Amino acid sequence: MSSFLDSLKWDKNNLVAVIVQHIDTGEVMMQAFADRAAISETLQTGLATFYSRSRGGRWCKGETSGHFINVFNVFTDCDRDSIIYLSDPIGPACHTGARTCWFKEVELQGQEGAAVSHAGAHDDGGDHVPRTTLLTLERTIAQRREAMKLPSDGSKPSWTARLLGNPELLCKKIREEAGELCQTLEADEGRERAASEMADLLYHAMVLCNLQGVAMEDVLRVLRKRFTQSGIEEKAARPPKAAE
Template sequence: MNNKKIIPFINAENEMESSVVELASQYALNGADELFIYNYAKDEATREEFIATLKKAGKNIDIPFIAGCYVERFEDVKKALYTGACAVVVKKEILKSQEAVLEASKRFGKNKLFLELSEEEFYDTDVKQDLEKMEIGGLVLKHVNTGDKLENALMKLDTQVIIRDSLVRNDLLTLCSYEQVKGISTNHFENKSIMKVKRSLLAEGVPVNAFESAVPFSEFKLNKDGMIPVVAQDYKTNEVLMVAYMNEEAYNKTVETGKMTYWSRSRNELWCKGDTSGHYQYVMELKLDCDKDTILAKVHQIGAACHTGNRTCFFTDLVKKEFDNVNPLMVLNEEYDIIADRKKNPKEGSYTNYLFDKGIDKILKKCGEEATEIVIAAKNPEAEELKYEISDFLYHMMVLMVECGVDWNDIMKELANRR
């Protein structure tokens, strides 16, 4: 049975970009499975502002998000998807062009599109025909009344359904009980623990994506104090942040809440990292080592991990050998950051600043030249020249990325979406 999803919705109409981004980040960290962010404004300026907001939100969250927007032409769907959205919701009530939706479906796939209907539209139109005609793969149904009528209507569909509901009149458990419903989109859980809600659903037999330990704590090998050491590591960079200890209570609390909770040996009490400083560690993954005596926690770290204000507790060098750091992701990120800093803080005589000063046409010309050099070098049986030309191209490509406001996270997310 597929897990039911909790999909908070964010109405971005008449909202500041910063407010939308902040709320999206809160939801993502507090247990949401996906987000539904929408603004159905028709005027061009507002639509462009919304696209910019989606891009900013996408950079700040690590969960999928669906975008609801006014669709007048194919480009509207394309722009929304290019923000990083996993799908686009088109609202039937204001849908300008079915042809544009059909074109988007043929280009990106029907699973990238949802049709939003009110309950009245749901019962008064041939929903299956609409979905098939525009080749849309999903349905967003809003403001429903639960009961046999709804259940019977849903059973006739062979598509994924999201119910959008404020949960004022309807019960979450009832909405989740419909087999065709893949998720509930609501604003009811703003400033609430979604992980807690999920655990309540699990207790009622509803399958949801909540943390459950694959190995019972009783199988862990503990030290003489009944505790197990935990190494906290940044889930993106693999940087080691800190080491602390858990007893069974702390471990269970961590799994329950999704926030790293330790046992303070100095204070002899439970300690949720961040309760005092705000520098929470949100669980992304927990691993047990081969001897079952150490936990590796991959976390989303807010702020600094160390009480000194340093990002990591491991900032004091004891012994160090000079070596080349050839981790591809780290090298590309560091090179990108240097280029971005050159744009922000120009340096006299810098070739990078020369490219930025000349502008986009010069940068594009260099990218084209370097791409051609790769083709020529690839015809040579020796690999040395090819490595040199690819490195040249990557540098100029990163200059272009900085100039256009694209970073490696954007690229990695897009590649991941294509898997």
């Protein structure tokens, strides 16, 4: 550990920047600073620990709020002057109560690159939180479901709304898309076709997950746990299926 800490490029205050990234969703949760002791403690305890410049000392995230951040991996950048804590946060990462500290969006518009700032809400579902592609799709599906609760304006419902309102159609489409994905291999239809069919299957499966109240974060967490277990252990840990 000592050689690793010696290799870091500390700033004039003997600190390095630390980014907290969600291990399952890829979301950037927060940024802080750490000194040698804080990084050492993080590596030993697995809990995200920083140096608080305002307090002038050690700060383990969650000691007051209970919102600890479990760290699974630590990465340095190419210049070794900043660090990523790849983590699974317990609760919101931001002191405002927001899931992530990044909820204010700046859009680039036109060739001039004019920026327009949008202040996002201090909640988990803010529209201006930086999301990965899967989480953006998940948010869109959730918005379609919320819109279904509003009075109809007479317009034709979206495909997502139709699926949300017709579980039989949804399950039929999932089985259909799964078959088409398998066909890309059986008929040697190529990579692009396989990617397209996988995208279709994933989208429809995510609509089903929305109806079941299952978040993509839950699915990704299960996947992470599965690839860190043996096949026998993983099957033994699965919840029992409902009786037929």
